Amino acid sequence: MRRFHEIASERLKLRPPGGMAGWATGLSLVLISCGSREDAASTAPPAARAESAAAATSSPARPLEIPAEMALIPGGRFVMGAGDGFSHEAPPHEVLLEPYFLDLHEVTNAQFAAFVQATGYRTEAERWGWSVVFSPDTDERERAAEAPWWAKVEGADWRHPSGPGSTIDGRESNPVVQVSWHDAEAYCRWAGKRLPTEAEWEFAARGGLEGSPYPWGDDLTPDGRWMANIWQGFFPGESDPKDGHAGLASVGSYSPNGYGLHDMAGNVWEWCADWYGPSYYATSPPKNPQGPPAGEEKVLRGGSFLCSAQYCIGYRVAHRNKATPDSGLDNVGFRCAVSAPQP
Ligand SMILES: [Ca+2]
Ligand SMILES: [Cu+2]
Numbered sequence: 001m002r003r004f005h006e007i008a009s010e011r012l013k014l015r016p017p018g019g020m021a022g023w024a025t026g027l028s029l030v031l032i033s034c035g036s037r038e039d040a041a042s043t044a045p046p047a048a049r050a051e052s053a054a055a056a057t058s059s060p061a062r063p064l065e066i067p068a069e070m071a072l073i074p075g076g077r078f079v080m081g082a083g084d085g086f087s088h089e090a091p092p093h094e095v096l097l098e099p100y101f102l103d104l105h106e107v108t109n110a111q112f113a114a115f116v117q118a119t120g121y122r123t124e125a126e127r128w129g130w131s132v133v134f135s136p137d138t139d140e141r142e143r144a145a146e147a148p149w150w151a152k153v154e155g156a157d158w159r160h161p162s163g164p165g166s167t168i169d170g171r172e173s174n175p176v177v178q179v180s181w182h183d184a185e186a187y188c189r190w191a192g193k194r195l196p197t198e199a200e201w202e203f204a205a206r207g208g209l210e211g212s213p214y215p216w217g218d219d220l221t222p223d224g225r226w227m228a229n230i231w232q233g234f235f236p237g238e239s240d241p242k243d244g245h246a247g248l249a250s251v252g253s254y255s256p257n258g259y260g261l262h263d264m265a266g267n268v269w270e271w272c273a274d275w276y277g278p279s280y281y282a283t284s285p286p287k288n289p290q291g292p293p294a295g296e297e298k299v300l301r302g303g304s305f306l307c308s309a310q311y312c313i314g315y316r317v318a319h320r321n322k323a324t325p326d327s328g329l330d331n332v333g334f335r336c337a338v339s340a341p342q343p
Contacts, residue, residue, distance in 0.1 A: 102200070105251035
C-alpha cells in the first residue's frame with residue numbers, strides 16, 4: 001500500500017563535504033503492486049507510428065529519420081559520474097552508448113492528456129486519491145518529518161498538481177507532474193518509446209561537453225544569466241525567482257543544450273528506466289549500462305524548480321536522485337527515448 005512517511009535516512013547520508021543536504025524529492029513512498037495494463041500500441045499517436053514504421057524499414061542507405069520533437073543523441077564514449085560530488089556519483093567511469101533519440105523537452109500536460117484520452121489510463125495518484133505537494137506553509141497537513149515542506153494532499157493528481165482547486169488549465173505546455181514511474185513508463189510505451197537509461201540521460205544532459213558540471217558548461221550563471229528553472233533564495237522559505245519562474249515553467253522556456261535538449265537541468269526531475277543502486281558505478285558494465293537488476297527505487301535526474309545552490313544542487317549533470325516507482329510529486333516528470341535503428 002502506498003504510504004506517506006519520513007524521508008529515508010539513507011538520503012541524508014548523501015551529503016557532499018560542506019554540509020549540503022542530499023535531499024531527494026523528499027519522500028519515500030512504499031512500493032505498491034501495479035496492475036498490468038493493456039498494450040495501447042494501436043492507439044499510439046501518428047508520430048510514434050510513423051517512427052516505428054521508419055525504424056522497421058530503415059536500411060543502411062537511408063538517412064536516419066529523426067522522430068518529431070526528438071533529438072538524435074549520437075552515443076559514443078563519455079565519462080559518467082563525478083569524483084567531486086556526492087559519494088554515489090563516484091567513481092567517474094567510462095561508458096559507451098549506442099545512438100538513440102531523446103525527447104527535446106519534458107512530456108507536457110497536453111501530451112499526457114492525449115494519452116489519457118486515448119487509453120483511459122488512470123495514474124497512481126488518482127487511484128490512491130492523494131499525492132505529495134511542495135508546501136512551505138506550516139498548516140496541519142501530514143508532513144515529512146525531516147523535510148516538512150512536503151505535504152500529503154488528498155486529491156492531488158496530474159490534473160490538480162497542488163491538490164483540489166489547483167488546475168492545469170492554461171498550463172498545457174508545462175511538464176506533467178504527479179506522475180509515478182509506472183505512469184511515465186506507460187506513457188512512453190503508448191507513444192512507441194521507452195524511458196531513457198540513467199546513462200543515456202546523463203550523456204544527453206552533458207550536451208557533448210566534457211567534464212562540465214552543467215548542461216551548458218562550467219558556470220552556473222554565465223554573464224549573470226539564469227540557464228535553467230531552479231530555485232533562487234534560501235530554500236525552502238524564501239523564493240526569489242531571479243530566473244523568471246517561481247514554479248514550473250513551460251517546457252523550452254530556457255535555452256537548449258548542445259544536443260538541442262531543453263530543461264535537462266531544472267523544471268522537473270525526470271524518471272529514468274533504471275533501478276537506483278548507490279554503489280552501482282563501481283560495477284557498472286562499460287557498454288550501455290541498464291542499472292542494477294532489481295531495487296526499491298527508480299532513478300530521477302536533472303533537478304527541479306526546487307533545487308538550489310545552497311541545498312541540493314540537483315541540476316548538476318552528474319547528480320543522482322531516486323524515489324520509489326509509485327511516488328508522485330509536483331516537481332517530478334519525465335521524457336522518453338527511442339533506440340536509434342542499427343546501421
Ligand atoms: Ca528537467
Ligand atoms: Cu533539489
